[in-house]
Amino acid sequence: QVQLVESGGGLVQAGGSLRLSCAASGRTFSVYAMGWFRQAPGKEREVVAAISAGGGLINYADSAKGRFTISRDNAKNTVYLQVNSLKPEDTAVYYCAAGRSGISRQPGEYDYWGQGTQVTVSS
Numbered sequence: 593q594v595q596l597v598e599s600g601g602g603l604v605q606a607g608g609s610l611r612l613s614c615a616a617s618g619r620t621f622s623v624y625a626m627g628w629f630r631q632a633p634g635k636e637r638e639v640v641a642a643i644s645a646g647g648g649l650i651n652y653a654d655s656a657k658g659r660f661t662i663s664r665d666n667a668k669n670t671v672y673l674q675v676n677s678l679k680p681e682d683t684a685v686y687y688c689a690a691g692r693s694g695i696s697r698q699p700g701e702y703d704y705w706g707q708g709t710q711v712t713v714s715s
Contacts, residue, residue: 594618594690594704601686601709604678608713612673614688614706622646622666625695627702628673630684630711639697640686641673649695655682678713685710 600612612628627642641662642651650662661674671688686709689702696702 594621594624596688596690596704596706598686598688598706598709601711603712603714606679606713606715608678609674609676610678610711612675612686612688612709612711614671614673616669616671616690618669621669621690624690624692624704625702626662626664626671627689627691627696627699628660628662628671629687629689629699630682631687631708632684635684637687637699639699642695642697643671644695651695651697653697675711678711680713680715683711683713 595617598614625644628640629637631637639653640656643662647664659677664671688706690704691702693701
């Protein structure tokens with residue numbers, strides 16, 4: 593069992609930055625691939641970025657490339673998402689997820705989810 597708790601969301605002006613964190617419980621964090629997803633009102637949940645268990649493989653959604661950076665610290669059981677140059681269309685609830693199936697862009701491949709953190713970008 594893995595419990596995930598996101599933090600770092602908030603209200604920011606367009607062009608601003610945030611650093612989202614996801615802290616995981618348990619001693620097996622390093623075996624899980626991690627993903628960041630987001631869901632805006634009325635839209636489906638979509639991948640933002642994903643990172644393999646060891647951190648050697650990273651995958652970004654096209655909308656995130658060049659602006660977002662995913663990283664992880666297995667010693668701290670934490671995965672991060674640095675989000676820069678934010679746009680109003682980035683407004684959503686951001687979720688982290690953990691999965692044993694390896695790095696994936698598909699929500700169904702992840703076993704555990706956090707409760708989400710709201711990111712709101714004003715124009």
